[in-house]
Amino acid sequence: MSETYTLITGASSGFGRSIAQKLAPSRRLLLAGRSKEKLGAVRNTCEAPERHLLWVRDLSKLDGIGQELTCLLAARDIGIEHFIHSAGIIKIQYARAIEMASVIELFNVNLFSAMEIIRPLAQKKVNKGALRSITFISSIASRVGANGYSAYSASKGALNAFSLSLAVELAPAVRVNAVLPGIIETEMNKDHFANPEFVAFVRATQPLGFGYPEDVANAVEFVVSDRARWITGQEIVVDGGRSVYSPPRASATE
Amino acid sequence: MSETYTLITGASSGFGRSIARRLAVSQRLLLSDINEAQLESTRRACEGPERHVLWTRDLSRLNGIGEELAFLLIEKGICIGHFIHSAGVFGIQFMRANEMAFVNRLFNVNLLSAMEIIRPLAQKKVNKGALRSITFISSTNSRLGAKGYSAYSASKGALNAFSLSLAVELAPAVRVNAVLPGIIETEMNEDHFANSEFAASMRATHPLGLGRPEDVAAAVEFLASDHARWITGQEIVVDGGRCASK
Numbered sequence: 001m002s003e004t005y006t007l008i009t010g011a012s013s014g015f016g017r018s019i020a021q022k023l024a025p026s027r028r029l030l031l032a033g034r035s036k037e038k039l040g041a042v043r044n045t046c047e048a049p050e051r052h053l054l055w056v057r058d059l060s061k062l063d064g065i066g067q068e069l070t071c072l073l074a075a076r077d078i079g080i081e082h083f084i085h086s087a088g089i090i091k092i093q094y095a096r097a098i099e100m101a102s103v104i105e106l107f108n109v110n111l112f113s114a115m116e117i118i119r120p121l122a123q124k125k126v127n128k129g130a131l132r133s134i135t136f137i138s139s140i141a142s143r144v145g146a147n148g149y150s151a152y153s154a155s156k157g158a159l160n161a162f163s164l165s166l167a168v169e170l171a172p173a174v175r176v177n178a179v180l181p182g183i184i185e186t187e188m189n190k191d192h193f194a195n196p197e198f199v200a201f202v203r204a205t206q207p208l209g210f211g212y213p214e215d216v217a218n219a220v221e222f223v224v225s226d227r228a229r230w231i232t233g234q235e236i237v238v239d240g241g242r243s244v245y246s247p248p249r250a251s252a253t254e
Numbered sequence: 255m256s257e258t259y260t261l262i263t264g265a266s267s268g269f270g271r272s273i274a275r276r277l278a279v280s281q282r283l284l285l286s287d288i289n290e291a292q293l294e295s296t297r298r299a300c301e302g303p304e305r306h307v308l309w310t311r312d313l314s315r316l317n318g319i320g321e322e323l324a325f326l327l328i329e330k331g332i333c334i335g336h337f338i339h340s341a342g343v344f345g346i347q348f349m350r351a352n353e354m355a356f357v358n359r360l361f362n363v364n365l366l367s368a369m370e371i372i373r374p375l376a377q378k379k380v381n382k383g384a385l386r387s388i389t390f391i392s393s394t395n396s397r398l399g400a401k402g403y404s405a406y407s408a409s410k411g412a413l414n415a416f417s418l419s420l421a422v423e424l425a426p427a428v429r430v431n432a433v434l435p436g437i438i439e440t441e442m443n444e445d446h447f448a449n450s451e452f453a454a455s456m457r458a459t460h461p462l463g464l465g466r467p468e469d470v471a472a473a474v475e476f477l478a479s480d481h482a483r484w485i486t487g488q489e490i491v492v493d494g495g496r497c498a499s500k
Contacts, residue, residue, distance in 0.1 A: 062354060095423055096376035098369050100316055107361065111408065115352050122350035142411075145419030145487060154365060154416035157396075161411020165399035166349060233399060 004079045004130050005030045006224070009059060009117070010087035012038035014186035015137050018213035019084055019220050021046055030072075030080065032087070034058045053078075059087050059113035060105050070120045079130030080121050082224050085114045085159075086137040090188055092148040103151045110155040111162065122170065131174050133224050136163050137216070138178040140239050156180075160235055167233030175232040177223050182239020184211045207241030258384050259284045260478070261334045263313065263371070264341035266292035268440035269391050272467035273338055273474050275300055284334065287341070288312045307332070313341050313367035314359050324374040333384035334375050336478045339368045339413075340391045344442050346402035357405045364409040365416065376424065383427065387478050390417050390432040391470070394493050397434070398500070410434075414489055421487030429486040431477045436493025438465040461495035 005028045010016035012033035020031055024046035032055040033039045039054045046052060055072060059065065073079065091106045093099065118134065120126040141149055142156035160178050167176035183202050185193045192198050203209065219238045222228055237243055260277055264270035265285035274285055278300035286309040287293050293308045300306060309326060313319065327333065343363045347356050372388065374380040395403055396410035414432050421430035437456055439447045446452050457463055473492050476482055491497055 066352075095369075095372050095420055098373050100366065100370065103366065103369060112354065112357065115349065115357060115405070116354070118349050119352040141419070142415045143418070145422035147423045150416050150419040150423060151369070153419035154412040157415020158365075158408040158412035161396045161414075162404050162408035164397070165395070165404040165407035168399035169349060169401040169404060 001079045001128050001130065002077045003028055004081040005053065006082040006084065007032060007055075007080045007117070007121075008084045008086055009033070009113070010085070010137070012042055014086070014188060015181065015184075015213050015216045015220075016084075016086035017042050017045075018217040019086055020052075022214070022217035022221050023224070024048065024052065027082075028052060030055055030078075032057055032059075060089075060108045062108050062112055062116055065113055065116035066119045069117055070126050073120070073126060079127050081130050081132050083117065083121055083131070083134045084137070084220060084224070085117070085135070087113065088137060088139075088188075090152050093151045094148050095150055098151065106151055106155050107158070111158050114159075115162075118166070122174075129173065131170075133174060134163075134166065134170075134176045135220055135223050136160075136176075136178040137220075138163075138180045138235065140180050140182050140237060140243050142180065143237075143243060163235075164233040171232060175223075175228070177228075177232060178235045179216060179219050179223065180235050180237045180239070181216045182206070182211060182237070182242045184213060184216065186213060205242060205245055205247070206239070207245055209240060211238065211240050257282060257331070258333050258335040259307065260336040260338065261286065261309075261371070261375075262338045262340055263287070263367070264339075264391070266296045268340070268442055269435065269438075269467050269470045269474075270338075270340035271296055271299075272471040273340060276468070276471040276475050277478075278302060278306065281336075282306060282332075284309055284332070286311055286313075314343070314362045316362050316366055316370055319367055319370035320373045323371055324377075324380045327374070327380060333381050335384050335386050337371065337375055337385070337388045338391070338474055338478065339371070339389070341367065342391060342393075342442075344406055347405055348402050349404055352405070360405055360409045361412070365412045368413070369416075372420070376428075385424075385428050387428060387482075388417075388420065388424075388430045389474050389477050390414075390430075391474075392417075392432040392434045392489065394434050394436045394491060394497055397491075397497060417489075418487040425486060429477075429482065431482075431486060432489045433470060433473050433477065434489055434491045434493070435470045436460070436465060436491070436496050438467060438470065440467055459496055459499070460493070461499050463494060465492065465494050 011031035029052040266287040283306040290310040
């Protein structure tokens, strides 16, 4: 094996793009996403674009993900040292009208594709023991519920629990953690942010004000680095204090 | 209006069977599991057997679960007031040898079948607004990891998060909670308990000693009752203090 790379899924937008831009100065990246054009565009915004590789793959189609990644690593003679699963989709589904095909697509991208990727990365004959960390981009939706979010919350809660058990299984060689972003504007939720009432609500209920994709990228960079060498099986919430906030109560004692 | 029943999946063994026997005293039950003969045996072990109805269904086959339940409710003229999802499969698989067929079965039974069941229960035209509570049997494996457990932990972590979001969506009419049992001897793990060293280590790591399926049934009965009228979106750990003492 000649060189080791950091694999980032969902790299063509949102948190994945920010993570790629943050890590590019110090690492070789394997950027994965559905769109070759978007991936190429992200690579061009990264430091030293020629250092990074692309893997164009729709993760909602599970069959063959593991085999294709194995072939890619063998063909390029590279290993994966860090895997960051930032690929994710959202589906609003109300309990009374849940469509299983849509739920399965949600789980394919958000969770099962990560399992298919990890299998070869955990095999000595494929990845030569190069793997050092896995980081999942989860969500505070796994901890705080909302109307229509039950299936999405389920997929992220699954990621969290998957992460902590995998941390025990792959220790001590590989650390496994999850970063849980709060409400941050990306392509996935920009429709919400176009609504001024929503924006006002977000500002009022977030003790540290607005967050940005860079805030998530900073947390991922730390978790992946040697400075986090004794941290595994954890959930790092990056949400400006939203999840611990409750509004002030009007009371004579306050 | 139709008569109101409590639906229990996984009713013929383990926690489901204990829950069925406990609730049979005061409620009409719709007992569901994969094996008809075992279901019938469970019904006969319950108080007032003639009061309870059976639904034999393999929950690993997702297609049609919702439609078949809707049909059964309409045909029998019954509604479901409480749904207890105790169906669950368990298995150990290491990630380096991950096979999706195994993962799919786990998720189909442990999580997705519950979604299929809840859809008709949440529809006014099928269940007439009768639903009052949903209780999931999850696991402390959603909080404590172990080698080979990643897919099983994932399926139970999914249940927990599904539960809290569903609680927000279906409030105030329906309360939704999860019970997280620790390591309790049932058919699913009796091989482990046959090993005396394992049983001894269980006693050592559990401040309150070994648990029984009845301990889980008691928590479920409480959550489904009016005594828990202001409790929703919660995880109740029933593990003899193991998680707290690590």
